[in-house]
Amino acid sequence: MSLLKTMIKHTAGGQEASAGCETPLLPPQPAIYVSTGLDVHKIEDARDWPEDREINGTLCRRLSPEYFTWLRSRMVTAQAAHKAGKLPEDAWNTLRQRFNAMQELSIREFGKEHLQEVLQSFSPKNYQPPALRPESQEKPVEVPRKDWIYPGNQAWKCKQPVTSQAVAKVDAIREEAMAKGWSEARLYQNQGRFRFPCGEGYGLVCFVDGDQEIGEVTERSIEIIHGPKSGRPSTLRFYNPDVPQPWMKKVED
DSSP, X not given: OOHXXXXXXXXXXXXXXXXXXXXXXXXXXXEEEEETTOOEEEESOOTTXXXXXXXXXXXXXXXXXXXXXXXXXXXXXXXXXXXXXXXXXXXXXXXXXXXXXXXXXHHHHHOHHHHHHHHHHOOGGGOXXXXXXXXXXXXXXXXXXXXXXXXXXXXXXXXXOEEXXXXXXXXXXXXXXXXXXXXXXXXXXXXXXXXXXXXXXXXXXXXOOTTOEEEEEOSSEEEEEEOTTSSSOEEEXXXXXXSOOTTOOOOOO
């Protein structure tokens, strides 16, 4: 049969042939998502899921060798904070139990040797922590605000709205900062006696929305980098008033 006749035959009978055809369904793609607080979620089918996603109100990332290694670096920092008396025993034990369970999952998923290879070349400072990134659109869309209140057991006169992205950025450096003497309030407080940004009551979480990123963390200050991907970034410092600063003078009794 010539090629032309073959084409005519298939064209004529195409309607009938296609009636019985069905597009095969793709098999489910299971995945493991883990929050920065080490909550593990086993997803049966994550075919259309992004790398970062909120699950039960908590920001999570799909588990990978790099993400596991980054979480491991946070555990090292948390251990230092615990030894320094900055992290309570109960909180440390909870983190340790969650990490051990997540580590077993990672070894089964990726293999111990591969995880060790990633660990040797991994740089925590160059790793971008989990964050919700809106899809690109013609017009910028305002980021939805999260109902964030700190401290949660008090109601002060003024409050500053905080996004879930800002909370995630501070979560990423929480253990490191607290190990260096920062209090939880200095990181997360968004209430004050005066309207934002007046007064010293507002925490770091109120200053890292949008394209602001967190840089170096020291005992005295935390870097806030504006427009890190703009080509002309600028850096400000968020100072810790709870520790001595160079410009503070000691008052003698």
